[in-house]
Structure formats: C-alpha cells, structure tokens
Amino acid sequence: MATITGTISAVAPRRRGALMEWLTTVDHKKIGLLYVWSAFLFFLAGGVLALFIRLELSQPGMQVVDPDVYNQFFTMHGTTMIFLFIIPMFAGFGNYMVPIMIGARDMAFPRLNAFSYWLFLAAGVMLYSSFLFESGASSAGWTGYTPLSTTVFTPGAGVTTWILGLLFVGTSSLLGAINFMVTIVNMRCPGMTMTRIPLLAWAILATSMMILFSTPVLTGALIILLADRLAITSIFSTASGVDPRLWQHMFWFYSHPAVYIMILPAMGIVSEVLPVFSRKPIFGYKAIAYSSLAIAVMGFLVWAHHMYTTGVAPQLRAFFMIATMAIAVPTGVKIFNWIATLWAGHLSLKTPLLFVFGFLTMFVIGGISGVFQAIVPVDLQVHDTYYVVAHLHYVLFGGAVFGIFAGFYYWLPKMTGWMLDERWGKLQFWLMLIGFNLTFFPMHLLGLMGMPRRIADYGADFGWTRYNSLATTGAFLIAASVLVFMINLYLSHERRVPAGDDPWEGNTLEWATPSPPPEYNFETIPTVHSERPVRDMRMAHGRQS
Amino acid sequence: MRAFNKTRTRSVILVSLLVALLLALFLPAMALAEPDGPPSALEPASPVSAAIADLHTIVLIIAASVFLVVEGLILIAAFRFRRRAKDAGEPPQIHGNTRLEIAWTVAPAVIVVALFVLAVRAQQNIDAAAYSAEPGVPISVEVIGHQWWWEFRYPDFGIATAGQMVIPVGRVINLQITSADVIHSFWAPELSGKTDAMQGVINQSLLRASRPGDYYGQCAELCGVSHAYMRLVVTAVSEDEFAAWVKSQAGDAAAPAETAAQTGQQIFQSAGCAGCHVIRGVPGAVGKTGPDLTHVYGRPCFAGCTLATTPYNLAKWLADPPAVKAGSLMPNLNLSPADIASLVAYLQTLK
Numbered sequence: 001m002a003t004i005t006g007t008i009s010a011v012a013p014r015r016r017g018a019l020m021e022w023l024t025t026v027d028h029k030k031i032g033l034l035y036v037w038s039a040f041l042f043f044l045a046g047g048v049l050a051l052f053i054r055l056e057l058s059q060p061g062m063q064v065v066d067p068d069v070y071n072q073f074f075t076m077h078g079t080t081m082i083f084l085f086i087i088p089m090f091a092g093f094g095n096y097m098v099p100i101m102i103g104a105r106d107m108a109f110p111r112l113n114a115f116s117y118w119l120f121l122a123a124g125v126m127l128y129s130s131f132l133f134e135s136g137a138s139s140a141g142w143t144g145y146t147p148l149s150t151t152v153f154t155p156g157a158g159v160t161t162w163i164l165g166l167l168f169v170g171t172s173s174l175l176g177a178i179n180f181m182v183t184i185v186n187m188r189c190p191g192m193t194m195t196r197i198p199l200l201a202w203a204i205l206a207t208s209m210m211i212l213f214s215t216p217v218l219t220g221a222l223i224i225l226l227a228d229r230l231a232i233t234s235i236f237s238t239a240s241g242v243d244p245r246l247w248q249h250m251f252w253f254y255s256h257p258a259v260y261i262m263i264l265p266a267m268g269i270v271s272e273v274l275p276v277f278s279r280k281p282i283f284g285y286k287a288i289a290y291s292s293l294a295i296a297v298m299g300f301l302v303w304a305h306h307m308y309t310t311g312v313a314p315q316l317r318a319f320f321m322i323a324t325m326a327i328a329v330p331t332g333v334k335i336f337n338w339i340a341t342l343w344a345g346h347l348s349l350k351t352p353l354l355f356v357f358g359f360l361t362m363f364v365i366g367g368i369s370g371v372f373q374a375i376v377p378v379d380l381q382v383h384d385t386y387y388v389v390a391h392l393h394y395v396l397f398g399g400a401v402f403g404i405f406a407g408f409y410y411w412l413p414k415m416t417g418w419m420l421d422e423r424w425g426k427l428q429f430w431l432m433l434i435g436f437n438l439t440f441f442p443m444h445l446l447g448l449m450g451m452p453r454r455i456a457d458y459g460a461d462f463g464w465t466r467y468n469s470l471a472t473t474g475a476f477l478i479a480a481s482v483l484v485f486m487i488n489l490y491l492s493h494e495r496r497v498p499a500g501d502d503p504w505e506g507n508t509l510e511w512a513t514p515s516p517p518p519e520y521n522f523e524t525i526p527t528v529h530s531e532r533p534v535r536d537m538r539m540a541h542g543r544q545s
Numbered sequence: 546m547r548a549f550n551k552t553r554t555r556s557v558i559l560v561s562l563l564v565a566l567l568l569a570l571f572l573p574a575m576a577l578a579e580p581d582g583p584p585s586a587l588e589p590a591s592p593v594s595a596a597i598a599d600l601h602t603i604v605l606i607i608a609a610s611v612f613l614v615v616e617g618l619i620l621i622a623a624f625r626f627r628r629r630a631k632d633a634g635e636p637p638q639i640h641g642n643t644r645l646e647i648a649w650t651v652a653p654a655v656i657v658v659a660l661f662v663l664a665v666r667a668q669q670n671i672d673a674a675a676y677s678a679e680p681g682v683p684i685s686v687e688v689i690g691h692q693w694w695w696e697f698r699y700p701d702f703g704i705a706t707a708g709q710m711v712i713p714v715g716r717v718i719n720l721q722i723t724s725a726d727v728i729h730s731f732w733a734p735e736l737s738g739k740t741d742a743m744q745g746v747i748n749q750s751l752l753r754a755s756r757p758g759d760y761y762g763q764c765a766e767l768c769g770v771s772h773a774y775m776r777l778v779v780t781a782v783s784e785d786e787f788a789a790w791v792k793s794q795a796g797d798a799a800a801p802a803e804t805a806a807q808t809g810q811q812i813f814q815s816a817g818c819a820g821c822h823v824i825r826g827v828p829g830a831v832g833k834t835g836p837d838l839t840h841v842y843g844r845p846c847f848a849g850c851t852l853a854t855t856p857y858n859l860a861k862w863l864a865d866p867p868a869v870k871a872g873s874l875m876p877n878l879n880l881s882p883a884d885i886a887s888l889v890a891y892l893q894t895l896k
Contacts, residue, residue, distance in 0.1 A: 310741045
C-alpha cells in the first residue's frame with residue numbers, strides 16, 4: 001500500500017501559480033466560482049444598461065441617449081440578463097454544489113466543464129465588444145425578430161456578432177446540460193437514490209433536459225439568420241414571400257422553455273433553503289421533484305402564446321391558452337408544498353430565508369399576471385406592453401434573482417469559509433424588495449394604460465409620466481441594494497467571521513465538508529440513508545454523545 | 546393559553562402593519578394616475594374593448610382572491626412560526642400529506658379550467674360584438690405599416706391617408722392589416738387589441754367605435770429606431786361627418802391660387818418630393834414610398850403622427866426630417882429657408 005501511495009504523489013502535477021490555476025482549472029468548484037463571479041459582473045453591466053433605460057424613460061423627450069443607442073441598450077440588457085447572468089449563474093451554483101450534494105468528487109466531464117465556462121466567457125466578451133463597432137451593438141431586441149434583424153433593416157456588425165455570441169453561449173449551455181445530466185445520473189454516492197438527491201439537483205436535471213431539447217432549435221434559427229446576413233441565403237426575407245412567423249416559431253420554441261430554464265434552478269434553491277431554515281423536511285419531496293419534470297415537459301407546449309397577435313388560427317390560440325394556464329398547476333403544487341414546509345416549523349428569519357420569502361411573494365404575483373396573458377382576449381391588449389415587462393420581471397427578477405441572492409447568502413459561507421453580515425443582508429433585502437415593487441408594479445398599470453414596451457420616448461400628454469418617474473426611482477433603489485450587497489461582500493471579506501463546516505445546520509452533503517471544501521470534496525465518499533444525510537449524521541452524533 | 550393569544554395578537558398586528566405598508570406604497574401610486582386620459586385598455590370605446598375590459602375585471606377578481614389566500618398564508622407562516630427561544634429541538638417532522646397535496650393540485654386545476662371556459666365564452670362574445678349587425682355595410686380599410694408611419698387606404702372610396710383613420714361611429718370597420726417592411730402591430734387600446742402587420746400576410750380585424758372621439762394608439766412591435774414615433778389616431782365621427790370627410794378627401798388637390806403656394810408646388814415637383822409622395826392632380830407626383838399628401842393639411846398630425854400639422858412644425862420637418870424623427874426615410878433635402886416657406890405655403894392649401 002505504502003508503495004502505491006508513494007507512486008501517486010511522485011507523479012502529482014507541480015503546483016501552478018494562482019493565475020495559471022484559475023485559467024487551467026478543471027475543478028468543478030473553481031469553475032463554479034468562475035461562473036458565479038463572471039455572471040455577477042454581467043449582472044452589474046446589464047443593471048447599468050437598465051439604469052440608462054430607466055433614466056431615459058423617467059421623463060418624456062430624449063434626454064440621455066439617442067433612440068438607436070436606446071434600442072442597443074435594451075437589446076443588450078435583455079441578452080445579458082438572460083444569457084450572461086441568470087443561466088450561467090445557475091450553471092455556477094449547479095457546478096459548485098451539485099457534485100458535492102450528490103457525493104461526487106467532480107462533474108462527469110471536468111475538461112468539457114472548463115470548456116463550457118470559457119465558451120460562455122468568450123460569448124460575453126464578444127457580445128459586449130460589439131459596442132465598439134461604429135454601428136454599435138445589436139438593436140433588434142433580444143428576440144431578434146425577422147425581418148427587422150436582417151441586413152436590409154439592421155445593417156452593421158452588431159446583429160451578426162449577437163448571433164455569434166448566442167451560438168457560443170448556447171453551445172456552452174448545451175454542453176453544460178449534458179455534463180449535469182450525466183453527472184446526476186451516474187456519479188451519485190452509495191445510497192443516493194434518485195428520490196434522495198437534493199431538490200436543487202432535480203431542478204438542474206429538469207433544466208438540463210429542457211436545454212438539451214430546446215437549444216438546438218434556437219441554434220438552427222441563428223445559423224439560418226447568420227447565413228441570411230452573410231448573403232448566402234434569404235430564408236427569413238419576407239420580401240421574397242417567406243412567412244414572417246417562421247423565426248418567431250423557432251425562436252420561442254427555445255425561448256419559452258428558457259423561462260423555465262431560468263426559474264427551475266431558483267425553485268431548486270428555494271427547496272434547499274426552506275427545510276433548513278424551518279427545521280423541517282421539505283413537504284412533499286416527490287411532488288416538488290415531479291412538478292419540475294412536469295414543468296419541463298409542459299414548457300415545450302406553450303411557445304405560441306407569444307404569438308397570439310400574429311394571426312395564428314383561433315383553434316391553435318385556444319390550445320396554447322389552456323396549455324399555458326395548465327402550467328399554473330405544477331407551479332401551484334410547488335408553492336403550496338413550500339408553504340406547508342414553513343407551516344408549524346421553527347423559522348429562522350436569516351437573510352437566505354428572507355430572500356426566499358421575497359421569491360415566494362413576488363413569484364406569486366408574476367405567476368398570476370402570467371395567467372392574465374395566457375387568456376387570449378386579455379393578451380391582445382397587454383401583449384408587447386409594459387404589462388409584459390412587469391410580468392417578466394416579477395418572474396425573472398422577483399423569482400430568479402431573489403432566488404440567486406438567497407443562494408448567495410446560503411452558500412457563500414460554504415464557498416469562502418466566512419459568513420456574510422446579517423444586518424447588511426437584511427438592509428439589502430428590504431431595499432431590494434421595496435425598490436423592485438416601486439419599479440415594476442406601476443408597469444402593470446402603464447401597460448393597461450397603453451404604453452408599448454421598447455419605446456425610447458412618449459408624449460408628455462400621454463399620462464404615463466408619473467408612473468415612469470416612480471419606476472425610475474425604484475430602479476435606483478434596486479441599484480442601491482446591489483451596492484449594499486457589494487459592501488457586505490467587502491466588509492464580510494475583511495472581517496472573515498468563520499463559517500465552520502455547517503453554519504445553518506444543513507441537510508445536504510455540502511455541509512459535511514470543510515468550508516471551503518477541499519479539491520477532492522470528501523476524504524471518503526459518504527453513504528447516505530435519506531434525503532437529509534447531514535441531519536442524519538447530526539442526529540447519530542447527538543445520540544452517541 | 547395566554548402565551549398563545551399574545552403570539553397570535555402580535556402576528557395579527559404584524560400582518561396588518563405589512564398590509565398597511567403595501568397599501569401605503571401603492572395607493573399613492575394609484576392616485577398618481579394623471580387626468581389627461583391615457584389611451585387606456587380599461588376605458589373602452591368599443592364593444593370589443595369593453596368585452597375585454599369586463600373579462601379582465603373578472604380575471605382580476607379571481608386572481609386577487611388567489612393572491613390574497615397565498616400571500617396571506619405566506620405572511621401568517623412568516624410571523625406565526627418564527628423560531629423562538631423556547632423552540633429547542635426540532636418541530637414535528639412531517640414529510641407530506643397525500644390528501645392535502647391532491648387537494649392543492651386539484652384546486653388550481655379547477656380554477657384553470659374555469660378561467661379557460663370564461664375566456665372562451667368571452668372570445669365568443671367579442672366575436673359577436675365585433676360582427677353584430679348595425680345599420681350600414683362594413684367599411685373596408687387597408688392598414689399598412691411603414692417604417693415609421695401608418696397608412697390607411699379606403700378602397701371603397703379611393704382615399705389614402707396617413708396617421709389618422711376616420712371612421713363612422715357604430716359601423717363595422719373591416720381592417721386588413723399588413724406591412725410594407727418589418728413587422729409592426731396595430732393598436733388603439735380603447736377600440737381593440739393588437740393585430741400584427743406583416744409583409745406578405747393580411748391579418749383581418751374588426752373595429753367598431755361605440756362613441757365619437759379621438760382614440761390614440763401606436764405601433765406595438767419593435768420596428769426599428771423610430772418605433773416610439775409610429776403613432777396613430779382613430780377619429781370616430783357621426784355618419785354625416787364621415788360622409789363629409791369622405792367627400793373632402795375624395796377630390797384631387799385644388800391648384801393653389803397664391804404665388805407663394807404656386808412656387809411651393811413647383812419646388813415640390815422639382816426638388817424630388819414627387820418621387821416619393823402622391824398628390825392627386827399634380828403631374829408626376831406618384832411616388833409610393835411616403836404618405837399620400839393630397840389632403841395632408843386636413844390631418845391633425847404628420848410624421849408618424851408625432852407632430853401637430855402646423856406651419857411651424859411643417860417647416861421644422863422640411864428643414865431636416867431625420868433630426869426630427871431618427872432614421873426617417875425622408876432625407877434632408879437641404880432646402881433653403883425660402884423654399885421651405887413656399888413649400889409650407891403650398892402644403893397649407895392641401896386641405
């Protein structure tokens with residue numbers, strides 16, 4: 001035995017410098033951190049773009065940017081928040097946590113994992129560098145509707161670069177999805193049956209399945225558009241008689257599932273935080289796990305609810321209406337199970353749980369306003385207005401982003417080894433909650449009052465000024481809350497209050513490792529007997545002593 | 546028992562405080578609604594928009610009830626079950642309850658089915674409302690979206706206008722909506738929902754105003770740099786006023802009498818304007834790229850209905866169109882101030 005150990009250490013690689021280590025790492029935790037912090041930087045960039053949008057709209061008239069730059073800003077705001085922030089942020093949390101949570105030493109394909117990250121970063125750099133072109137970044141909206149996004153109507157390198165960036169980031173997320181699926185199915189430790197894996201792993205698994213089946217369709221659409229723009233084909237040219245809805249079908253076949261790709265992992269985080277902070281098991285584990293799968297399947301049957309106004313046949317509209325509304329059922333199941341988890345618990349109202357409460361309350365509003373838009377006649381009024389902007393932010397900001405901050409406060413102590421400050425955390429939560437509602441609640445009303453989305457300007461006599469000013473005020477409160485988060489990061493980093501292995505009395509395996517966990521995660525691969533292995537260990541330890 | 550009551554009282558106080566806080570946040574916001582009267586989907590001026598607004602109200606009531614129940618449960622949980630000093634050890638470990646879980650799967654399903662039935666019925670009412678026979682035959686209007694203005698053609702009368710669509714109250718207007726370039730979306734909230742305008746596709750929409758008035762709207766689909774400046778107004782008038790309007794629009798442009806206007810017409814023909822604009826009765830003015838100007842001064846607005854039709858605004862526009870509306874297909878023709886004055890004088894005769 002001794003000889004073998006000696007041989008292994010003799011061939012162990014030389015220790016590299018810190019920079020080389022980060023550039024060449026294939027450790028899932030380091031790659032996870034790279035994802036998390038890169039995505040956070042893109043969140044800041046997308047947020048700055050949003051502030052410019054809100055400044056421009058706070059008053060009628062053009063004050064801050066010109067209409068073309070405005071269009072570039074909201075195009076890049078949407079593109080950033082979806083493709084460079086939320087989706088990669090969950091890839092980051094998934095990368096860091098899922099292997100540890102299922103008792104593995106790494107992802108199934110570590111090199112592919114590193115490749116996925118660097119592809120994503122390249123996409124981000126490419127997308128942002130398009131601002132350097134004389135014609136600027138893409139101004140065709142994150143939806144890139146044809147024929148507006150063809151060279152006839154939007155010449156310049158912006159849209160072409162946008163296509164390339166999306167192809168890169170799509171490929172990155174596709175490879176990541178395959179990696180997650182293989183990891184979760186094959187790398188579980190002894191005893192970790194599929195009905196014992198943490199609900200975050202279920203959420204990532206469902207998300208990965210959606211990515212696997214939807215991304216190729218977007219990729220196909222993007223490649224066709226690229227060929228059109230390079231004057232090889234003219235498939236999306238309506239002047240030559242092509243149905244202009246072709247792109248929309250292909251685009252939304254990916255991009256509606258993308259909404260669930262962005263919300264399911266946040267629901268996974270919620271399902272992890274709730275039991276720990278209420279000291280109860282999750283209520284209805286299987287219902288929550290299977291409802292994720294149900295959402296993943298049903299999410300593919302609703303894409304044309306984005307197209308009610310395009311003149312699709314009434315029978316089709318009715319189908320997409322009922323299919324869309326039906327998603328409220330598995331979503332409702334989750335929400336009631338979460339409330340039941342809280343019920344009669346011993347709630348510890350620490351920052352992670354506060355952000356989960358933020359998620360629950362805001363996501364309920366977003367879910368309900370989604371039902372309004374599923375209803376065809378109502379949608380014909382609210383479609384493409386600020387009502388939709390309000391709805392999608394209640395789902396993606398109120399839902400996904402609050403979930404992400406819950407994840408930060410819950411897992412950063414594990415990732416760094418030090419605690420985040422509770423007072424700054426609570427201040428951030430309340431600022432963000434109030435700022436968020438001030439920004440986005442009035443937008444429901446603006447939409448009903450006839451304000452279309454994506455307009456750079458409006459008349460002083462339209463009656464929209466006050467709500468817009470209110471929304472702009474709220475946006476700056478949100479910015480302040482993000483600033484508070486960064487102050488908290490800095491101060492907590494300076495103070496380094498040690499987190500210990502298990503600061504929250506957690507349930508899942510990451511809490512059985514040191515903070516931060518070593519490269520190999522576990523000295524010995526654990527064997528688990530329930531979906532709460534670390535609680536089992538605590539209980540066993542308690543009985544012994 | 547006393548301790549329990551105290552806890553409950555405190556929970557109730559906290560919940561009411563939070564609700565009060567939310568109301569304090571949003572009630573002033575509601576009160577901020579401005580008196581000018583935005584083109585609101587909830588202040589309908591047509592049977593179609595009225596039916597949609599009614600449906601919206603019903604859905605809002607159902608949604609608000611669901612919201613109150615769910616948020617109420619969340620808030621009660623947050624306050625009633627906070628960890629307290631006496632809460633040593635774990636609460637009862639409940640892993641689930643099949644009956645409850647079936648109940649809260651079925652309940653949303655029932656609500657969803659009910660909403661679906663309501664929505665389908667409302668759609669039938671809307672179709673009926675749009676088609677319901679009123680005196681007079683339907684009027685066809687071809688609505689054509691351009692970057693960045695709306696063209697309205699009345700094939701029955703041989704009229705073409707831009708920015709403003711005039712319709713008689715109570716009559717069914719059969720809109721045939723299409724686009725000359727990118728996708729646009731026709732929307733006047735007080736009259737009906739949106740219908741997309743797409744090149745190569747003709748989407749039909751039925752419109753019927755229930756009372757006279759000016760109903761504002763604008764393009765609702767991102768269509769390029771001046772998307773925000775693609776506005777429109779639907780003016781609903783009595784049958785008599787409509788007949789008079791048709792008569793005024795049907796004729797060719799009258800030859801100008803004053804010298805300045807005559808000079809203006811010559812400039813119009815020589816400076817390139819005629820290549821893009823129709824003025825019926827003016828030789829050579831047959832271009833189809835820009836709006837038909839035969840009766841431009843009779844319209845309340847121009848330039849994508851962003852400017853009121855006044856001599857000052859016309860002069861401002863002619864001096865440099867792309868400066869007024871970014872990306873405007875009408876270029877800066879580098880007209881001299883004198884030319885502009887003559888052209889404005891001429892345009893003023895086109896009533």
